[in-house]
Amino acid sequence: MSGNAGGPQGQRSGRFLGSLKDALVAASREDTGRQEAAVKLAAAQASEGATVAVPGPDAAVQLPPPRGEAATPSAAEAAREARTPRVTVESRHVETDSPPTTRVVRAAGKPSQDAPQRTTLVRGKMQVTRGAFEHDPVVGWLVVVGGPGIGQFRPIFEGNNSLGRASSNRIPIDFGDDAISSEEQAYIRYDSAERSFLFVPNLAKTNVVSVNEKRPTGAVELAQMDVITMGRTQLVFVPFCGADFDWSALQEQS
CATH class of the missing domain: 2.60.200.20 (Tumour Suppressor Smad4)
Known part of the structure; x- marks a missing residue:
């Protein structure tokens, strides 16, 4: 029995156990890295005043998209956006070329200097011309x-x-x-x-x-x-x- 343990079969078993151990260590390191990244992200967002839930070790870490790129909406967000009607310029009937509601009407041409003014300032007694009396004054x-x-x-x-x-x-x-x-x-x-x-x-x-x-x-x-x-x-x-x-x-x- 002890001789068989040291034979080729024992060597293959030792190598298999070593590979499995290395795989577990690697997986543990990867999980630790993901959780550390999530903690760093939560700390950064918390410093900006946002409320952040730190995911557990089994949760997938979703990093924000790079600047300039739109985030991909989830299935629930896409369904909610599809149910919400969008208000467009066409639905509000905005007419940018419509005339203003208040119009300024100006007289055609320039006023003549010889034309009498509309408002006349009268000082003193007005001269009244007497005509023929149709009735007794x-x-x-x-x-x-x-x-x-x-x-x-x-x-x-x-x-x-x-x-x-x-x-x-x-x-x-x-x-x-x-x-x-x-x-x-x-x-x-x-x-x-x-x-x-x-x-x-x-x-x-x-x-x-x-x-x-x-x-x-x-x-x-x-x-x-x-x-x-x-x-x-x-x-x-x-x-x-x-x-x-x-x-x-x-x-x-x-």
Whole structure:
């Protein structure tokens, strides 16, 4: 038995066991190298702030692809990418040649230097040219501040104006106040030469009139915001013509 162990068969058995031992040592070295590479890779990625799982000794180490080369996706990533629709320029209908939404419209040609400007600066009083009157010119107003017709107004014309309830009067005070005489209860006169207003009561009438709560017995000059009382109606005098303006001034300029 001991002689057979030292014969050719024993030598072949020793060589086989030696080769198997060398193979195991080599495999152990290869596994150790793979794990050391994985640990180095994990340390490098951890230094960059990434969370890395260190593979075990039996796991295959997958090194990152060289720079400039795309990584090959796994089967799960390829399936997920196939199920996710991609948004392309065609699907969003982006038209790079479409006109802008806001357009600037410019006038054709250059503006002429002789053409008048759109905005004109006016200083001082404007020159007004007087034409022919189609109606009697207004020189002031009577505004109703009390009684029937409050808030209404009546214009005062140049010359002599009769006041009464009937529409035949030049200034009809027809707001339903029966205490006002129907015809010519009073007069308001505007004198363009003197540029003054006069209130003249009709003393032949029994209806009482007053100016600023005073009953005149003759002509009295009216001033701005004087109050005329006729029956139950109070009227405020508002002049338009006067010392600062008169229609005759326009005729003198023309």
